[in-house]
Amino acid sequence: MNLFATIHEVLNSDVLSRIAAYIDEPTEKTNKAVDGLIYTIIGGLMKRTTTEIGVNQLYNHIQKGRYDGSLTENLANVLRDPTHTNTLITQGNDVISHLLPAMKSSIGSMISSYAGIRNSSAISLLGLTTTIVLHVLGKRAKEQKIDADGLAASLFSEREAFVNAVPEEFMPRLVEKVGLQQVVAGIAAPARRTTVESPIRPVATTSSTASRATVTTTRPSVSYDPVDDSNNDNNSLAKWGVGALLALAIGIGGYYVYQNTQKYANNGEAVSEISTIEGDTVQADTVARSLAVPKDSTTKTPPRSTSAVPSATTATTGLPTSNTPGNLTQVMAPYIGNAALPKGRVFPLTGVTFQPGSLSMTPGSLAAVGELATLLKTYPQLQVQLIGYANDAQGALTNKSLSFKRVNQIKQQLMSSGIDYLRIDAIGRGSGVSLRDTSGAPKPTLRKIDVKVVVK
Template identity: 25%
Template sequence: MNLFESFDEIVNDEFIEKFKSYTSTTHGDLNVTVKGIFYTLLAGMLRKTYSDMSANMLYNQIQENAKRIDLPENLASIFSQPSVISKIEADGSKIISQVFPAYKSPLLSMVSTYSGVSKSTTSLGANIIANVLVVMFSKDMDKDQMVKILREHHEPLIKAIPESLLEKMIPSLGLHELLGSKPTPIKKVETPNAPKVKEETPAKAPVYPEIQKESSGAGIWIGVLLGILILGGGAYWYYTQNGGFNFFSKKEVPVESVETPVEEEIAIEEPKVETTEVKVTPSPITESEFSAFKKYILNKSEAAGKEFEFKSINFVTDSVTLHSTSVAVIDSIATLMKENSRLQVKITAFSASGDTPFNNKRAFAVKRVLTKNGIPAVRIDAVSGGKGGDSPKIKVITK
């Protein structure tokens, strides 16, 4: 099942034209509004599949709401039936309140601003599309099928959402998991014909029948005597061949074969550690950057809006992983934000490629450190800044 194709079949060009006429929309792009709502609600459903409990709740809510929904085959026809529109609006409002309780207000503001369409029209569109999504996921589908379909659309959804919308959607609705986390892999079911891998059992030391049977005291003494004779003979041979008992001679002890791999492994790892430490970050810069940032925050005479480049916050090259010294700097910023409850910031991350999803992941990595320190997510915006270095910029929104 391709959700994008299914949605386009239901919410088609005819629907958009009828919707436009019904609302007398003359400003903005109604098609962008509809698609924006669809992408956002779909992302919210996908997020709920990250835990089994949330997935169960989502499935039950969809099934319960589906009982009262009866959309016509041609969705565009609803605009000629006022009573049907009223019911769809009421049902859609309930669906959004139940399935996406925290979405309604930010969803309407974000999509309305993005598409240039009025909030009232955006609200009607959201209620209609909520109905459509419930119908799409309620037909002959169990919970596991629902989760499977949503997870299969994770990457396609990220690619389908326009970058300009994604940058607004992620921070506005708190959908950071779309970029910062991956859904838990679906458990694979073994096929009946799949060859079973035989488990290897640990090798056991051979048990010799003659030794096993020898349990009497006489047998033990015979074994001891034989051992002494063998050891004595070996010692005598070694003495005559080497002119003495020099057991620690490197000539005879083959330790090179054991030691060499260890030495080679150390030689490979050390340069990597040194490279990482040198590339990322000088502590003097950390102190001066943070001091300037703190001084600005505490200076009530300066207005908000200033942006700081934190070269002391750095990512491992071509990755979204923060260096350990960077985390310490972010912890200091978190402490400053705790002491100044009005302080709100915007984190802008960059990369050599300028890839928006990648940059967003970097920005959210910094945001996660702040939220782990107890800073509410609503006080932190995290966005992509396009092409640039491995250091983010932090803008003070309010102080």
């Protein structure tokens, strides 16, 4: 049973009804708020444990606060007492202020807007839900006998379940408010604590030395015997010999370099070919390059064989490159270059398609991804969000998971071409039809990739 199933088992209908009565909110809205808080807290803790300090803080709070799962065994009875319930809320809010500093108010506002409850109710639910989540984590740590590193790793093992469980309409605001871009994209990983001990440490007793699994450093012995002058003479001769050998080696190396320099200086074709290859590498890795800048016609390089150097794809990125602007460039470049136009416009990435039900791109899709990479390099300040839709999931894979995996694959391709991951956000929205929509009106499902301009 994964973490989310365990938490929802603890928060059964009886418990949720008592919580709703305590905060004086409708049960349906309370359930929605608690669900949103579960995802927010788990996602926030994942992000927190990407640092060594966060790993230690989470584990220490669980140990010192005695979050061992005892609360989850009789939670419904505990919530009968308003005083005890208030204590749990206060305790949880205090912990969340340490684990997710300066985020309590923003989380409360987000949940209040998402579930349609009062902000004060959202803050109360945040404290109570935090306490419950920590008890579930503490129980897992106790039963599995894991340390702080193991707890962080166990938390990150739920990432896939987390991505699939978060409702489609809640994911964008959750990622933005809590900053879960790296977690959702699968880039973030739990930090591991490192213990550095001094190589030379005074030891009180022999028994403590035996119990310490560290490398023993041996101090060099110091001699106070009279010094033999003959040894000094031998040492001096040895030093002169080493110096002579070094001088000889430097002379040979300099002569070798000089000969090779003369050789290549006399070979114009070899120098020209090397310069051509280096020029292609620089062009592929350049971050800021305007599509409108014409090629310099003053420097001409001899034609080369296509079998010697690939011209369709770069060796470093694997993405096709072209100096001819495509459709995406033609529609996006005027918008990006016009500072008067507001950000937030969405453009379809029509050139990228996938084989039905799979993560395999169709032929020609790499060219469109390469064109987007060129745009991002041309405008270094540009930040985009890739929005994926899918309606062709097969087997156990859901449309939401498939759509996310597809846009994340495009993001990985862009990163491999040299684009900073912080400039690319990726989110999957499934088929585009909300499962919570009870209107009964038929709505078309979607299968596409969009590019939203976040910063231009």
